[in-house]
Amino acid sequence: MGDGLEDLEKSNTIVDFNELITKAYSILKKYPLCNHCLGRLFAKYGLELRNEERGFAVKTMLQIHLYELIKKKQVSEKELRIIAENGGEPFTRLYKKLYEENIQSRSCYICNNKLSRKYFEEIAANAANKLLDHNVYRFLVGVSLPPEIMMKELEVYQELGLETTESLKNEMKREIGKIIRERYGLEPDFNNPEATVIIDFSNDTLHLIVSPILLEGRYWKRGRNISHTPWINREGVRVYPYSIQEFFEESLKEVFDAEKVILHASGREDVDARMLGEGRPMVLEIKKPKFRYVDLGLVNELIRSDLISGYINGYSSRARIEYLKGEGSKKAKAYKLLVFSEKTLSGDELKALEEFFRDREIKQKTPSRILRRKRDVLRIRKVYEIKTFQLNPQVFDVLIYCSGGLYVKELIHGDNGRTTPSFTEVLGTKLYPLEIDVFGVETL
Numbered sequence: 001m002g003d004g005l006e007d008l009e010k011s012n013t014i015v016d017f018n019e020l021i022t023k024a025y026s027i028l029k030k031y032p033l034c035n036h037c038l039g040r041l042f043a044k045y046g047l048e049l050r051n052e053e054r055g056f057a058v059k060t061m062l063q064i065h066l067y068e069l070i071k072k073k074q075v076s077e078k079e080l081r082i083i084a085e086n087g088g089e090p091f092t093r094l095y096k097k098l099y100e101e102n103i104q105s106r107s108c109y110i111c112n113n114k115l116s117r118k119y120f121e122e123i124a125a126n127a128a129n130k131l132l133d134h135n136v137y138r139f140l141v142g143v144s145l146p147p148e149i150m151m152k153e154l155e156v157y158q159e160l161g162l163e164t165t166e167s168l169k170n171e172m173k174r175e176i177g178k179i180i181r182e183r184y185g186l187e188p189d190f191n192n193p194e195a196t197v198i199i200d201f202s203n204d205t206l207h208l209i210v211s212p213i214l215l216e217g218r219y220w221k222r223g224r225n226i227s228h229t230p231w232i233n234r235e236g237v238r239v240y241p242y243s244i245q246e247f248f249e250e251s252l253k254e255v256f257d258a259e260k261v262i263l264h265a266s267g268r269e270d271v272d273a274r275m276l277g278e279g280r281p282m283v284l285e286i287k288k289p290k291f292r293y294v295d296l297g298l299v300n301e302l303i304r305s306d307l308i309s310g311y312i313n314g315y316s317s318r319a320r321i322e323y324l325k326g327e328g329s330k331k332a333k334a335y336k337l338l339v340f341s342e343k344t345l346s347g348d349e350l351k352a353l354e355e356f357f358r359d360r361e362i363k364q365k366t367p368s369r370i371l372r373r374k375r376d377v378l379r380i381r382k383v384y385e386i387k388t389f390q391l392n393p394q395v396f397d398v399l400i401y402c403s404g405g406l407y408v409k410e411l412i413h414g415d416n417g418r419t420t421p422s423f424t425e426v427l428g429t430k431l432y433p434l435e436i437d438v439f440g441v442e443t444l
């Protein structure tokens, strides 16, 4: 069994106080520093110490040291005066006792004496008020520092050659965050905060960045001629009276007291198409909400109507939106179309059509109806299966199961050969898709 104390004495990890005091002395000879800013330079020493405590402890040790040196006449009155001017207490006290003069200490080179417990508390109170005003529980603190302060910080760090210092930004974020948590009961969250409060160090103003609420679910559109987002033409006139985006915004803006509601959907159907079946996957982004904790049951009641409705099953994320709009939108889709044929068709012809379009690759150039908006590209998609239901010799319903991103109207009429093969091409007659419904949108 070793003697603990003896081990400690032999250990080479024991703090080298000579080095620490020497460094503190050389830095205070050059720069006036408050307890906070000096304490941060020695951040690796001690545990559970605030920087102001650590800074004052270093100054105290240095004062003890200097007093011994003064007694031995190894430090002059002039040298102590400089340290008292730059370090303030407890050097000024020592100076007054020895030389009977009050020394006016200089302002901190880095923070200009701004840092104090009182300052942290005031900022924390303002920040907490702002957060509570937006009903935020999980928060993050950010600090915006003027570049000249960052430069000064760097200058002092480099001078000292210390490896483990703490930055001013970090001290503020940590101390203010701690007060907000302990005094106001809010919870810091580094990964997914409901809001971030940014402190501008130059003028102490606070800027709140409220994170949006992301709700995931599906939507249905039971009417036709409803656009995805408000559709306004070049003359500034509305082309369609209503949009899905507006429906969700009108339904939810008030209950969340939000600035805006944005619809992110996995693909979109044509204006004249209905969205039936299992609905289309979507994420609703509630921007700058003042109320965050709205019961999802209530949300679901509010987004129900005859024409458009939605169902929210939980909260979502940015990554999920990316997926739904990217990879997810390429998943298989099911459509139902009502088709009019220029010539009469027999049941056998429709049977042959079904046979032909089993696992059939389709080459599509960008449809001429959207060429003005989109680049002319060739895309290859697949029809997995179709099923026809003849209603009369010239009209039939068709169910189409195909890969995502296939333009189904063009699959019917062929778009003057830009889509091939097409129903028109195979049946040898002009076909007109009259009505289109989306039935299934596969997304995981």
Ligand SMILES: [Zn+2]
Binding pocket: 033, 034, 035, 036, 037, 038, 108, 109, 110, 111, 112, 113, 114, 115
């Ligand atoms: Zn300072």
